[in-house]
Amino acid sequence: MNVQNPAQDFDELDSVCVRFAGDSGDGMQLTGTQFSVVTALEGSDLSTFPDFPAEIRAPVGTTFGVSAFQINFGSVEVSTAGDEPDVLVAMNPAALKVSLPGLRKGGLIIVDEGAFNKRNLDKAGYFDNPLENDSLSDYQIQKLDITKLTLESVKDFGLGNKDAVRSKNMWTLGLVLWMFDRPRKPITDWLEEKFKKIPDVAKANIAALNAGHAYGETVEASSNLQRYHVGKHKEEPGEYRTVNGNQALAWGLLAGSKLGEIPLMLGSYPITPASSLLHALSSFKEFGVITFQAEDEIAAICSAIGASFAGSLGITSSSGPGIALKTEAIGLAISTELPVVIIDIQRAGPSTGMPTKTEQSDLYQAVCGRNGDAPVVVLATSNPQDCFDVGIEAVRLATKYMTPVMVLSDGYIANASEPWKLPDINKLEKFQVNFCTNPEGFHPFKRDPLTLARAWAKPGTPGMLHRIGGIEKSYDTGHISYDPANHQKMTDIRAEKIANIANDIAEQSVSLGNEGSKLAVVGWGSTRGAIHQAVKRARGEGIDVSHVHIGNIWPLPRNLETLLKSFDKVIIAEMNNGQMNHLLRAEYLLDAYSLTKVTGQPFKISEILECIRVQAGERS
Amino acid sequence: MNEQTDVKKLTFKDFETDQEVRWCPGCGDYAILKAVQMTLANIGATPENTVFVSGIGCSSRFPYYVETYGFHTIHGRAPAVATGVKLANPDLDVWLVTGDGDGLSIGGNHMLHVLRRNVNMQIMLFNNEIYGLTKGQYSPTSKLGTRSPSTPFGSVDLPLSPCAFALGAGARFVARGIDTGLKELPLILARAKDHVGASFVEIFQNCIVFNDKTFEGFTLKKEAANTQIYAEHGKPLIYGKDRNKGLIFNRDKFALETAVIGENGVTEKDILVHDETNKILAQMLVELKSPEFPVVCGVIYCVQEESYDQAVHKQIEHAKKNGNDDFNALIRKGRTWTVE
Numbered sequence: 001m002n003v004q005n006p007a008q009d010f011d012e013l014d015s016v017c018v019r020f021a022g023d024s025g026d027g028m029q030l031t032g033t034q035f036s037v038v039t040a041l042e043g044s045d046l047s048t049f050p051d052f053p054a055e056i057r058a059p060v061g062t063t064f065g066v067s068a069f070q071i072n073f074g075s076v077e078v079s080t081a082g083d084e085p086d087v088l089v090a091m092n093p094a095a096l097k098v099s100l101p102g103l104r105k106g107g108l109i110i111v112d113e114g115a116f117n118k119r120n121l122d123k124a125g126y127f128d129n130p131l132e133n134d135s136l137s138d139y140q141i142q143k144l145d146i147t148k149l150t151l152e153s154v155k156d157f158g159l160g161n162k163d164a165v166r167s168k169n170m171w172t173l174g175l176v177l178w179m180f181d182r183p184r185k186p187i188t189d190w191l192e193e194k195f196k197k198i199p200d201v202a203k204a205n206i207a208a209l210n211a212g213h214a215y216g217e218t219v220e221a222s223s224n225l226q227r228y229h230v231g232k233h234k235e236e237p238g239e240y241r242t243v244n245g246n247q248a249l250a251w252g253l254l255a256g257s258k259l260g261e262i263p264l265m266l267g268s269y270p271i272t273p274a275s276s277l278l279h280a281l282s283s284f285k286e287f288g289v290i291t292f293q294a295e296d297e298i299a300a301i302c303s304a305i306g307a308s309f310a311g312s313l314g315i316t317s318s319s320g321p322g323i324a325l326k327t328e329a330i331g332l333a334i335s336t337e338l339p340v341v342i343i344d345i346q347r348a349g350p351s352t353g354m355p356t357k358t359e360q361s362d363l364y365q366a367v368c369g370r371n372g373d374a375p376v377v378v379l380a381t382s383n384p385q386d387c388f389d390v391g392i393e394a395v396r397l398a399t400k401y402m403t404p405v406m407v408l409s410d411g412y413i414a415n416a417s418e419p420w421k422l423p424d425i426n427k428l429e430k431f432q433v434n435f436c437t438n439p440e441g442f443h444p445f446k447r448d449p450l451t452l453a454r455a456w457a458k459p460g461t462p463g464m465l466h467r468i469g470g471i472e473k474s475y476d477t478g479h480i481s482y483d484p485a486n487h488q489k490m491t492d493i494r495a496e497k498i499a500n501i502a503n504d505i506a507e508q509s510v511s512l513g514n515e516g517s518k519l520a521v522v523g524w525g526s527t528r529g530a531i532h533q534a535v536k537r538a539r540g541e542g543i544d545v546s547h548v549h550i551g552n553i554w555p556l557p558r559n560l561e562t563l564l565k566s567f568d569k570v571i572i573a574e575m576n577n578g579q580m581n582h583l584l585r586a587e588y589l590l591d592a593y594s595l596t597k598v599t600g601q602p603f604k605i606s607e608i609l610e611c612i613r614v615q616a617g618e619r620s
Numbered sequence: 621m622n623e624q625t626d627v628k629k630l631t632f633k634d635f636e637t638d639q640e641v642r643w644c645p646g647c648g649d650y651a652i653l654k655a656v657q658m659t660l661a662n663i664g665a666t667p668e669n670t671v672f673v674s675g676i677g678c679s680s681r682f683p684y685y686v687e688t689y690g691f692h693t694i695h696g697r698a699p700a701v702a703t704g705v706k707l708a709n710p711d712l713d714v715w716l717v718t719g720d721g722d723g724l725s726i727g728g729n730h731m732l733h734v735l736r737r738n739v740n741m742q743i744m745l746f747n748n749e750i751y752g753l754t755k756g757q758y759s760p761t762s763k764l765g766t767r768s769p770s771t772p773f774g775s776v777d778l779p780l781s782p783c784a785f786a787l788g789a790g791a792r793f794v795a796r797g798i799d800t801g802l803k804e805l806p807l808i809l810a811r812a813k814d815h816v817g818a819s820f821v822e823i824f825q826n827c828i829v830f831n832d833k834t835f836e837g838f839t840l841k842k843e844a845a846n847t848q849i850y851a852e853h854g855k856p857l858i859y860g861k862d863r864n865k866g867l868i869f870n871r872d873k874f875a876l877e878t879a880v881i882g883e884n885g886v887t888e889k890d891i892l893v894h895d896e897t898n899k900i901l902a903q904m905l906v907e908l909k910s911p912e913f914p915v916v917c918g919v920i921y922c923v924q925e926e927s928y929d930q931a932v933h934k935q936i937e938h939a940k941k942n943g944n945d946d947f948n949a950l951i952r953k954g955r956t957w958t959v960e
Contacts, residue, residue, distance in 0.1 A: 037955055040955075040957065041957050186955065235959045239952065239957075240957050241955065242955075251950070254947065254950075255947060258947055263708070265704060267700075267704060285938075286939040286940050286942075286945050288936060288945075292704070292932075295700075295732070296729060298697060299729075302694075302697040302700035302730075303701065306702060306703060306704025306706075307707060308708075309691050309701070309704075309705060310709045311708060314704060314708075329694060459671050459689035459709065459712050460668060460712060461668060463668070464668070465667055465688060467689070467690035467692065469683070471692065479639065
């Protein structure tokens with residue numbers, strides 16, 4: 001839409017989805033993150049999706065080196081990073097090629113035409129320059145020589161050509177800030193702080209940012225550039241920040257340690273996309289958190305188990321392949337009934353799979369993946385803010401029931417950001433972690449009659465000397481036992497202890513809609529936002545559909561069977577080949593429709609909505 | 621038990637548990653158990669502050685028989701578990717029990733790193749050059765050509781030397797003892813305990829069932845004087861029934877040699893004096909093999925450096941002193957906004 005004076009005129013939008021795409025070295029993640037912060041500060045609801053390659057510095061200009069950052073923001077509730085971007089910023093031909101298939105027809109593409117040279121076009125596999133033929137006729141195109149415009153804007157700072165070109169992400173950000181009427185000050189403050197020691201670089205970046213913004217102010221009326229206004233989202237009053245899943249989970253675990261007054265020891269080994277959890281917990285030294293970067297995944301969990309034996313809470317964090325390596329040690333923690341929190345930030349598998357792409361395919365591994373009859377508690381996080389609550393719950397359940405607790409998150413939640421209303425730790429419920437200090441009748445497998453948890457006596461306590469191990473123990477004395485009836489009894493009690501936890505967790509609620517509706521979409525984990533929006537839209541279309549989102553994977557909530565059987569039909573939507581569907585069928589003989597997706601990309605709202613329509617009989 | 625027990629000096633019997641020991645009759649582990657219980661009594665160990673951690677294998681049953689805290693873990697992983705114990709509570713005195721299969725095959729990586737990091741604990745590696753608990757397969761320390769159920773035509777891969785491995789991994793304390801050496805072993809283990817950091821002690825242990833007499837060449841008591849050297853810091857490396865043999869350094873060959881004092885012009889002054897802080901010497905001593913050479917026991921290498929657990933806790937104490945442990949402030953760091 002072209003108007004006389006674009007700088008004065010705004011189109012009002014409820015929500016908009018913008019995708020920044022460029023080369024790995026173009027700084028797209030930084031651009032997107034900074035745009036998200038400013039958007040959040042302005043009070044819009046938002047959800048982001050960083051989509052980057054596993055290669056650290058992939059060859060320049062290639063499609064597999066494209067790094068993208070998508071943000072969906074609005075004055076309405078936003079719960080996914082958006083199905084189809086409305087605006088695509090493409091810094092080179094490869095970025096255009098990779099991102100174009102997802103773009104909304106009629107959407108705006110801003111391209112750096114300076115990067116559309118023969119070399120880059122060849123690398124992206126374009127025979128013809130798409131900017132010069134009609135292949136983009138379905139979209140609005142804004143061609144800008146961003147590289148040249150950036151170089152002009154920073155020429156006074158005496159930077160080399162390479163450093164000067166690096167500022168082009170800030171030029172682009174300046175333009176996008178203008179488009180969406182967002183202030184520059186938070187960015188300039190951040191640049192000044194970040195480049196405190198190299199003020200010329202700070203000044204050049206700020207100049208580029210301002211130049212991009214000024215370009216918008218002075219743009220020709222015939223341009224496709226248009227200003228939009230996205231208002232504030234009505235949030236509950238309070239203090240907010242943006243947070244991604246791994247950061248929130250780290251804070252949740254720390255909060256759990258505070259609320260239960262139990263020291264934390266994290267043993268971890270770097271792995272994508274879990275490493276940022278190790279980084280975060282490594283920075284909590286003033287809280288007494290000990291972190292140990294182990295020599296491998298096995299040592300990581302074993303050190304955590306050792307710490308728990310010694311009276312701390314051991315935690316280990318990894319992703320699918322690393323969890324596989326930890327499997328035997330999880331069995332040791334089950335057998336010795338020691339608390340340990342195991343974080344699995346799932347990624348596309350099997351084997352190395354696609355490390356930076358998201359999936360929910362470790363459900364079987366979490367619930368069933370061990371030798372012997374070896375139940376553990378499994379919790380799933382469904383969005384970044386939920387990670388905080390799940391972190392606390394994992395600490396509470398592990399220490400109360402003397403059991404490993406597996407937390408399933410995934411690469412999407414780990415990296416995606418959204419606004420989070422900051423809690424006050426003083427208002428969160430405390431819980432008591434009990435150590436046994438009374439030698440009267442003590443043995444290490446003496447159980448609490450209610451929780452069935454064994455007595456936790458930590459080394460250093462007089463009168464409580466004991467030895468434990470992975471060999472079967474006598475129920476009555478805790479000593480080694482090969483007695484047949486005893487093994488049956490111990491196997492039963494380990495299963496019963498975990499099953500009983502169903503009485504200590506929240507009953508399953510219906511997050512949208514109501515019990516007994518014709519149709520329900522059941523999900524778990526990071527599909528929450530997409531399912532929520534799809535169900536909301538379907539209900540708007542008059543379809544009688546509800547959304548049930550399972551957070552307690554094992555044990556399952558005690559009312560879940562009744563609830564699921566109250567619906568005429570159930571769709572189970574998940575990013576794997578139907579693992580939750582199998583689990584619920586095995587548990588409840590539930591005959592559900594399995595909607596699955598394993599492309600490494602989150603569900604689109606439209607994909608779930610279409611399935612709802614078909615299953616509701618609205619479409620065949 | 622009453623409170624008076626605390627002040628009474630404990631004897632080795634106080635470190636025995638009520639559990640029946642289940643090693644094969646005649647196993648070298650019995651003697652080592654006795655030596656360890658004696659050591660604990662001698663050094664005045666506090667049972668509740670002492671933790672024995674083991675992996676899997678015959679040797680790893682050890683913790684069940686010592687009246688302290690104990691953790692019988694999984695195959696090869698004891699160093700990692702023990703590291704967690706020590707990091708969580710550095711006041712605990714941690715002893716690790718492992719074998720040649722557990723510590724150098726399945727757990728070789730963990731052994732490497734616990735030594736490199738210098739986590740404060742005593743590591744006792746019972747070397748019997750065989751897999752006992754799985755019924756006699758060859759191990760990474762078995763001699764070339766070992767016939768076993770899995771190598772019926774003899775093993776074809778070279779064994780490794782545990783002490784050379786430990787030195788290569790950066791161990792700051794390396795010692796050797798013999799299962800039946802009830803006089804020397806408690807002294808060596810007490811030195812291991814004194815040393816702050818990872819103290820590695822290889823103990824030659826006879827497996828009476830699957831690898832009997834494999835060390836007989838140098839462990840037979842009546843021949844021991846001629847086949848072993850007990851290294852002591854600052855003392856010449858002399859051995860032999862008549863105390864007239866010793867180790868000399870051949871500069872031309874850059875190698876150790878044996879010599880007889882009084883023969884070929886060799887005097888006592890030519891005999892090397894043991895310096896336990898000299899790593900090059902330690903590396904040469906651990907490579908001396910029977911029967912060409914006497915086998916060197918005792919404390920072969922010992923230097924004192926900050927341990928890993930000390931360094932980790934130093935950082936934490938520093939952060940606690942200079943930082944703020946206000947959780948609400950932590951999550952409010954950075955950019956926040958308020959909705960009215």
